[in-house]
Amino acid sequence: MRSEQVLFFTQKEEEFVDLLIGIGIRRNLAKVLVFLSSTSEATSRDIERGTDLRQPEVSIAMSRLHTEGWIESRESKAESKGRPVKIYRLGHPINAIVDQIEADKRSEAELQRQTMQQLRDLLSQRELTVS
Secondary structure, X not given: OOOOOOOOOOHHHHHHHHHHHHOOOOHHHHHHHXXXXXXXXXXXXXXXXXXXXXXXXXHHHHHHXXXXXXXXXEEEOOOOOOOOEEEEEEOOOHHHHHHHHXXXXXXXXXXXXXXXXXXXHHHHHHHHHHX
16 A cells, blocks of 8 residues: 655645635635645645545636646656546746736726726716706
8 A cells, every 4th residue: 555645734825725715716726726836746636635625626726727827737657557647736936826816906906996987987977967
């Protein structure tokens, strides 16, 4: 029987996940991102165990992370016969990813601010018309 080491979140990593969720990052995405930031590389199974997520949840998160360009993957032959195993790692340092998230959130906030200003402009024009 082989021995495996399962990684679990520390209190600081849990806090990191909570902060990401607080700014609007989906819970599963936040968990996978923090997990990968804490290890050099991991298989889907490692991620499932370390984040306490199910396989479909990990797959969806990995797809999103791949779309964002935040992860890289490679294939490794399985120890037994069968399909090769995908091994994942962050494609950029976690600080660069957080910088990108911040830039995206600033853009979203600016767009909302502009929309609110348009609403206020319309209301003030309406008040002038009604008066």
